[in-house]
Amino acid sequence: MTATTARDNDTRTRLLETALTLFTRHGVEGTSLQMIADALGVTKAAVYYHFKTKDEITEAVAEPALRQLGALVQEARGLRRRGAQVDHVLAGLVELVVGHRALAAVFSSDPGVARALERTLKGEDDVKDCMTDLLCGPDADDESKVAAHVALAGIALAGGSPDLADLPDDELRRHLLAAGRRLLGRPRPRA
Amino acid sequence: MTATTARDNDTRTRLLETALTLFTRHGVEGTSLQMIADALGVTKAAVYYHFKTKDEITEAVAEPALRQLGALVQEARGLRRRGAQVDHVLAGLVELVVGHRALAAVFSSDPGVARALERTLKGEDDVKDCMTDLLCGPDADDESKVAAHVALAGIALAGGSPDLADLPDDELRRHLLAAGRRLLGRPRPRA
Known part of the structure; x- marks a missing residue:
């Protein structure tokens, strides 16, 4: 595994953990891609790199x-x-x-x-x-x-x-x- | 009860029924006042007349x-x-x-x-x-x-x-x- 893929996988894992935390708090419908990006401290584009939709x-x-x-x-x-x-x-x-x-x-x-x-x-x-x-x-x-x-x-x-x-x-x-x-x-x- | 209050009460009842239907379908967080107004066929102002917030x-x-x-x-x-x-x-x-x-x-x-x-x-x-x-x-x-x-x-x-x-x-x-x-x-x- 290259350093880039390792970092990508790490971001993906953190993204899913963050999404679950937000889902618990706001429900799935009440959570936006922007909220996930904000909670992760990344741009919405960085979220889009991993997932196209909620x-x-x-x-x-x-x-x-x-x-x-x-x-x-x-x-x-x-x-x-x-x-x-x-x-x-x-x-x-x-x-x-x-x-x-x-x-x-x-x-x-x-x-x-x-x-x-x-x-x-x-x-x-x-x-x-x-x-x-x-x-x-x-x-x-x-x-x-x-x-x-x-x-x-x-x-x-x-x-x-x-x-x-x-x-x-x-x-x-x-x-x-x-x-x-x-x-x-x-x-x-x-x- | 005047005709106006009766109609108001009727609208309020229909509004709550419609809200419950939309809540069932989209969750509470996924339902907006606009969606409730649209489903009732009234303006958002008409919803605001009865309720200020979701x-x-x-x-x-x-x-x-x-x-x-x-x-x-x-x-x-x-x-x-x-x-x-x-x-x-x-x-x-x-x-x-x-x-x-x-x-x-x-x-x-x-x-x-x-x-x-x-x-x-x-x-x-x-x-x-x-x-x-x-x-x-x-x-x-x-x-x-x-x-x-x-x-x-x-x-x-x-x-x-x-x-x-x-x-x-x-x-x-x-x-x-x-x-x-x-x-x-x-x-x-x-x-």
Whole structure:
């Protein structure tokens, strides 16, 4: 890697971190390329060098988590037992949420993110739908569907909640998992 | 009531309905007074006649639900048994969410709404904190706190989810209540 590419990558990383911070504070729709440039202390042209639109930035911010969720769905589909599928999706979601608390808050709650991702991911399977289906199983009744929605939204939002920001990762992980398992009728995990 | 006041009230009601629709679609931060005026087919001056800022509109859109939540908290505090408090808060929240699905989606998930309300309601008790406290009880351990957060966020978001929009109100109400009760360790309600 040349010095220039290393610096470019570094700027790109800082840009995405800054964008996420601003998204958390102002929402995606309330954040402009100019605000990102100002917060980074660079010109708007420098932002344009990396990303042409805010949608591209939103996609890049969410991309690692989306890729991880996609992999999780694939892995779960490869499991034979229903219970194992539910456990795998739940544990993977909790892991992701705890590992990326700020992203979880924005990604799960901001209508701007959802819209930007819809535009860019058109044609691909909606990963949220896939996760709901895995949590409910085929031919799920409405009660299970509602419980799966409450679990997905509740875990993602509670995980990103500022009220729980003081909780250490391992505790947050354990309690979110317990909540999800109770909601979906899975036995408590062994200590 | 004079004809003018009646018409003013009518415009105000339509304005708030239109604002909520636009908030759902674009988020609060992504909605401008101009967009609201355009959607209503009136001038921006006509919007200004009713509201000076978007914050005022946001507050007015959320106000009836906030008032209802505030009353719910007061009622629950008047109950003696912990179980009865939890049941009352849960049932009231579910009722509110099912009665105002679109508002629930925006109100619970848009960082713009939260910020606007924080600015306008400063000094008053945070109703979400009060509800969490009532659901957890005093001296709650972290597991109960996390479960209460999952329940509040999960019910509000699942209730407003477009995926569940086809579910009739009474079914959505029953299933959200069941999910909340399971999360909080309350017995299943009798049919």
